[in-house]
Amino acid sequence: MSARGSILALNAGSSSLKFAIFETQAALQATAHGEIEDMHAAPHLRATDANGDILAERRWAAGEADPYATSLHAVLDFADAHLGAGELAAAGHRVVHGGADHVEPEMVTPALMAALQALTQLDPLHMEMNLAPIRAVAAARPALKQVACFDTAFHHTMPDVATRCALPRAVSESGVRRYGFHGLSYDYIASCLQQHAPHLAAGRVIVAHLGSGASLCALRRGASIATTMGMTVLDGLVMATRCGRLDPGVILYLARQGHSFADIENMLYQQSGLLGVSGISDDVRVLLASADPRAREAIELFTYRIACEAGGLVSALGGLDGLVFTAGIGAHAPAIRAAVCARLEWLGLRLDEAANAANAGCISMGDSAVEVRVIATDEELMIARHTWATIRQEVVPF
Secondary structure, eight states: OOOOSEEEEEEEOSSOEEEEEEEOSSSOEEEEEEEEEOTTSSOEEEEEOTTSOEEEEEEOOTTOSOHHHHHHHHHHHHHHHHHTTOOEEEEEEEESOOTTTOOSOEEOOHHHHHHHHHGGGTSHHHHHHHHHHHHHHHHHOTTSEEEEEETTGGGGGSOHHHHOOSSOHHHHHTTOSOOOOOHHHHHHHHHHHHHHOHHHHTSEEEEEEESSSEEEEEEETTEEEEESOOSSTTSSSOOSSOOOSOOHHHHHHHHHTTOOHHHHHHHHHHSOHHHHHHSSOSOHHHHHHOOOHHHHHHHHHHHHHHHHHHHHHHHHHTSOSEEEEEHHHHHHOHHHHHHHHHHTGGGTOOBOHHHHHTTOSBOBOTTOSSEEEEOOOOHHHHHHHHHHHHHHHOOOOO
C-alpha cells in the first residue's frame, strides 16, 4: 500500500503551535507555514505561503473552548482548504522526550501513546503539550496516520559516558540519565552541512541552538557525541526563563527555606534565565536595546555560559573545526554571536565582523582556525522528512 498526499508537520510549544504543509510529489516542498500563538489566552492563527503572503488569519476570544482541540480543528480546516482536491497523507509531530527506548520516528498507535504517557514524568511540562495535539488530531481525524518524531532520538549516538549521571545505579537504571534535546534542529543542521559544507560534516562541529530554549551539541562526522541538556530541558545554558546548569544544592536550600515543589519548579522553568537575571525581559532583543545594567549582566551571563559550555564540548570532540549558530537568537542576533566568538578566540577563531553584521552564511575570516556559520533551522521540514519516510514503510491506523 503506497502513501500519497501531503504531510502536515506540527511543532507544539508551551504556548504556540507551529505547522507546515509539505507536498510529497518529488522532494518535499513546503506550500504553507503557520503558527497559532498565545494558545492559552487569546489564540491567533496566521498562515502564509512560500513567498510569505498571508493565506489565512483568525483570532479567538480568551477562554474559548479547549485550546488544542480548537486550534487543531482550525489547522485541519485550513489544510483542507489549502489542498483543495488534494489530501493529507499523515500528520507528523515533534515529541520532546522519547526516553531510552524510542530512538527513531514511530507510527502513532495506542501502545505508543501509553508508553509516551508514562514518560511524562521525565518532562511533565513539555510532554503533555506534545501529546495533546496528537490526541486532538486523532479525535478529529481518526483515520489520518500520525507519526511521532522525537527530539531525544538524535542523541542516541552519544557514548555511554556522555549519558551517565553520578548517582546510585538504582536511580540511573530507573531512567535518570542524560538524554539531550533539540534533536530535530540538530538533525537538520547536520543534513545542511553534509549538503553545503561536507568538509565540516566530516569533522568536529559545535552547533549552538539559541532560542527561548537553548543548547549546544557536539557533532563528530554528523553524529551527536555530547550535548548540554541532560535529563530535562532545564540543564545547560542560560535560557529565556530557564536557569540552565545549577548546583543541586540550590534546590535543597530553597526547599529548606519553605518553598514548595510547585514554587521551585515554576521558578526554575518560568522565572529564571534572562528574565530572572535582568528583571526586565526574557527577550534578547529587548535586553540588547536596554541601557539598564541588569540587562547587560543578563546578556553577559548568557554569552559567558555559552562559551564555557562550548569549551567543554571542544574537549569532548578533541578539537574544533566548525561552529554553527542557529534558531531565533543564533540566526538573527549578531551581537550575541560576536560576544560568544570573542570568548572563543583562544581556539584561533577569527570573526568577520561585516559578514556577522549582515547575517551571512559564513561569518569567519578566511584564516580562522574555526569556520563559523549561520544556518536557519527548520524543524518542521525534519518532521515532514521523518513522517514521509515512516509512512512509506508502514501503514498502521491510530
